[in-house]
Amino acid sequence: MFSTKICCIGAGYVGGPTMAMIANKCSDVRVEVVDINAERIAAWNSDQLPVYEPGLDEIVAQARGINLFFSTDVESAIREADIIFVSVNTPTKTYGLGANRAADLRFVESVARSIAEHAGGPKIIVEKSTIPVRTAEAIKSILETSGSGHAHQVLSNPEFLAEGTAVADLENPDRILIGGETTPEGQAAIERLANVYGEWVPQERIIRTNLWSSELAKLVANAFLAQRISSINSISALCEATEADVDEVANAIGTDSRIGPKFLKASVGFGGSCFQKDVLNLVYLCGHFGLPEVAEYWESVITMNQWQKRRFADAVVQAFFNTVSNKRLAVLGFAFKKDTNDTRETPAIDVCKRLLEEQASLAIYDPKVETDKIFRDLDANDDDERLIVCASAQEAVQGANAILVITEWDEFKDLDFETLFESMVKPAWVFDGRNLLDHDKLRAIGFKVRAIGKPCE
Ligand code: UDX
Ligand code: ADP
Numbered sequence: 001m002f003s004t005k006i007c008c009i010g011a012g013y014v015g016g017p018t019m020a021m022i023a024n025k026c027s028d029v030r031v032e033v034v035d036i037n038a039e040r041i042a043a044w045n046s047d048q049l050p051v052y053e054p055g056l057d058e059i060v061a062q063a064r065g066i067n068l069f070f071s072t073d074v075e076s077a078i079r080e081a082d083i084i085f086v087s088v089n090t091p092t093k094t095y096g097l098g099a100n101r102a103a104d105l106r107f108v109e110s111v112a113r114s115i116a117e118h119a120g121g122p123k124i125i126v127e128k129s130t131i132p133v134r135t136a137e138a139i140k141s142i143l144e145t146s147g148s149g150h151a152h153q154v155l156s157n158p159e160f161l162a163e164g165t166a167v168a169d170l171e172n173p174d175r176i177l178i179g180g181e182t183t184p185e186g187q188a189a190i191e192r193l194a195n196v197y198g199e200w201v202p203q204e205r206i207i208r209t210n211l212w213s214s215e216l217a218k219l220v221a222n223a224f225l226a227q228r229i230s231s232i233n234s235i236s237a238l239c240e241a242t243e244a245d246v247d248e249v250a251n252a253i254g255t256d257s258r259i260g261p262k263f264l265k266a267s268v269g270f271g272g273s274c275f276q277k278d279v280l281n282l283v284y285l286c287g288h289f290g291l292p293e294v295a296e297y298w299e300s301v302i303t304m305n306q307w308q309k310r311r312f313a314d315a316v317v318q319a320f321f322n323t324v325s326n327k328r329l330a331v332l333g334f335a336f337k338k339d340t341n342d343t344r345e346t347p348a349i350d351v352c353k354r355l356l357e358e359q360a361s362l363a364i365y366d367p368k369v370e371t372d373k374i375f376r377d378l379d380a381n382d383d384d385e386r387l388i389v390c391a392s393a394q395e396a397v398q399g400a401n402a403i404l405v406i407t408e409w410d411e412f413k414d415l416d417f418e419t420l421f422e423s424m425v426k427p428a429w430v431f432d433g434r435n436l437l438d439h440d441k442l443r444a445i446g447f448k449v450r451a452i453g454k455p456c457e
Contacts, residue, residue: 001028002030003028004029004030004192005029006019006022006032006083007081008031008032009084009086009088010035010086010087010089011033011034011050012087012088014128015033015085016051017166017167017170018085018087019031020063020068021171022196023066024068025199026067026196032069032077033071034071034077035074041072044060054339056166074118075114078114078115078123083192083193083196084123084124086128086139087129087159088111092277103135103281108139112125112138113142116142116143116146119152122150123152125139125153127139127155127157127158127215130158130219130277133212133285134212136156136179136215140154151185153180155189155190155193155211156179156218157176158215158218160221163336163340165339173201175206176205176207177214179210180211182210219278219281219285222278223278223279223282223301225275226270226305227298228264229267229270230270230300230304232246232265232453233304235453236266239454240453240455245454246266247266267433267435268308268406269347270347272342272344272346273344275345276302277345279302283295286298309354310350312452313355316429317355323358325360327401328360329361330365330397330403331351331364331365331406332365332393332407332409333348333365333405334406335369335407338407339368340368341370341373343374351404352364352378353378353379356386361385361387361388363389363396364388364389365389365390365395366407393412393415393420394420394423399425401429402430404433405433405436405437406434417441417447418445421445421446427448429449430442431450431451432451435451435453437449439454
């Protein structure tokens with residue numbers, strides 16, 4: 001009754017939403033998402049999905065129990081499927097060879113071993129996790145050496161969705177990239193997967209390449225995006241020194257159609273699970289292949305980002321004559337960007353840790369991030385007197401010396417700043433790490449304001 005059975009190993013930020021979209025668009029495909037984390041699977045089967053994404057609840061509700069299933073039975077899902085997506089986490093290695101640079105492939109490797117063991121027939125295996133170039137080869141070699149001789153095909157099909165806009169990105173992607181072997185079998189596997197996406201993505205947007213081009217293109221796309229942000233952030237420092245306005249500069253250069261307007265928003269620094277990891281991966285690869293100059297070039301993207309986060313925290317300390325000891329700082333936003341509850345590599349972690357080191361008291365509010373996640377990210381306990389997590393922006397700001405905007409949540413734009421000002425210790429400061437607020441209006445109320453790439457007071 002179903003023409004194709006798909007299984008996806010890994011029910012995270014990528015696997016869950018992507019599979020929900022495939023199930024919605026392809027009624028004759030049965031999709032089973034499996035994970036070893038039983039709690040996560042239970043959440044996918046409940047009304048409280050483990051991932052917050054606008055529009056996701058609806059598409060999950062429409063397909064779940066019909067052609068979309070979530071389970072912990074990895075083995076039987078592998079056995080049943082024609083196409084197996086691998087969407088497990090690939091963090092940066094924290095130990096041994098390539099520490100802090102290379103991707104840690106132990107999750108991918110363990111999945112490859114499970115597939116080899118339980119496949120029971122030839123499968124199309126699709127790498128969806130961001131993984132370094134030539135991982136497909138590693139997966140293939142595990143399948144060949146530990147399997148029972150089935151002729152599997154390995155494809156690379158990187159995901160380009162951004163968190164917070166995942167559903168829209170999946171529904172209307174700029175492109176779908178599928179890399180495979182150049183053999184007739186490899187080409188046939190590519191077409192089988194292209195047919196799934198072809199249910200809703202126009203064929204001209206489905207790019208077919210060899211395996212390694214596809215794997216490398218994913219890393220390079222993220223490296224170029226991260227580089228744009230580090231570039232504009234570097235210019236933000238120059239703007240502050242020269243009284244140019246970084247938003248005006250970004251707008252002026254962005255109208256050049258060769259440069260384009262997107263990803264030129266200066267900020268407290270980029271975060272998220274992909275940018276730093278992928279740039280570091282690229283750096284590692286360049287080093288591995290004897291290209292130290294290229295490695296150094298890309299590494300500077302990360303160095304600039306670290307400096308930008310540090311610069312923001314230091315500006316807060318400097319504004320209080322080099323001591324924030326016992327000052328209450330209201331931190332608005334903790335997620336790495338708006339419309340997500342994800343805090344991986346969020347600039348909030350570095351900024352808050354630095355300010356805690358300076359003995360500030362932090363009152364943090366984020367509309368979606370869970371309290372215990374904030375404590376965990378900051379290596380803090382709930383009995384730490386200098387850290388509280390608040391249920392509203394008003395509560396965080398009450399009695400504070402400064403407001404720090406770290407995430408660009410829309411609701412922060414609509415806060416009643418007159419009332420907030422009344423509730424604060426004077427002089428009341430705003431440090432806008434996202435250039436989100438109306439600074440002239442804030443100054444008219446009486447706030448002292450510092451923002452990214454804007455003339456300082
Ligand atoms: C990114 C890529 O966009 C996506 O294609 C890939 O699949 C995964 O990595 P994501 O990390 O979800 O997606 O978010 P993105 O919107 O790219 O933002 C990353 C970080 O850059 C955020 O911290 C964001 O606030 C910051 N950013 C983005 C800026 O500081 N300025 C900008 O102009 C754009
Ligand atoms: P991403 O952002 O790439 O989707 P996540 O960390 O959100 O990454 O999700 C990856 C998921 O993969 C996690 O839920 C994790 O439990 C799951 N996972 C890791 N290893 C395995 C495995 N061997 N089998 C099944 N699931 C796995």
